[in-house]
Amino acid sequence: MEKLDKKDIQKIRMMEYFITATVKIMEDEGIQNVTIRKVADIAGYNSATIYNYFQEISHLIFFAAMTFLKKYYDALPKYIKSAANPLEKYILIWECFCKFSFDEPETYHAIFIANLGIQAEDFQDYYTIFPKDIIDIPEELMPMVLESNLSKRGRIALERSVKEGYIKAENAEEINEMATLVWTGMLTLFLNNRRNYTKEQVVRETMKYIRQIVLNVNYFDFRS
Structure with a gap:
């Protein structure tokens, strides 16, 4: 994995906050009850901030589902x-x-x-954030x-x-x-x-x- 600069590290950290919050909702309430507002409340940011890192709610759910x-x-x-x-x-x-x-x-x-409207490289993006998920593969x-x-x-x-x-x-x-x-x-x-x-x-x-x-x-x- 190539070395990340500070901007990339910050982006990954923010995405991780939102993904982790989404996973919590999925586990507690089910995937059908995930909303941007709920994710933002758990992560401690406003809803608009999420759209700086994810195209739409299905994109965020996709990343959370990957876990x-x-x-x-x-x-x-x-x-x-x-x-x-x-x-x-x-x-x-x-x-x-x-x-x-x-x-x-x-x-x-x-x-x-599901129709996500995103590109295949998102698997690679996810494992950049959570490399430990495949460390033993x-x-x-x-x-x-x-x-x-x-x-x-x-x-x-x-x-x-x-x-x-x-x-x-x-x-x-x-x-x-x-x-x-x-x-x-x-x-x-x-x-x-x-x-x-x-x-x-x-x-x-x-x-x-x-x-x-x-x-x-x-x-x-x-x-x-």
Whole structure:
């Protein structure tokens, strides 16, 4: 990380105040109850000051939601340790992601689905403020962790399976895009109470479809 000047340090400090205040509201009242006024009151600044550092409320909620990913990242290395090959690791990465995302669907929706009107580099911006959140991430997972686009994250996770011949390169995009769409659709349905699933059921159903995608695309391709 490049050395920061005093202006950058001050900006990061101010953003941290507002992010921490937003996280408190999310934990105490829920993400749907976050308002600029509440954040400003907790942080001890006026509402107008927040807009010097965040474009809008969804931008601030996005940064605050990022703090909740740490639980997933802390669990991930151990979760995928049992994988016998890269393709199994890809599936386990999805399974771990599903378990944490369906436990906090509003938060993961804010990070990976909601329309923010901001650029992908915001993941990098967040980890400039909170570098300790990823300090224990294995180097092999870091490119995925730093990518904000969910489809690109999955494609990165699938790359080693391509290199080692577990799937064909021409199948990788199709497998990953379908897996991403399954998760996005299931999370949206679950979040909006369009399916009568428990958290355990929705994880199980989502992973059933993702496994079928991975296995069936390869199977039918190699038969052709």
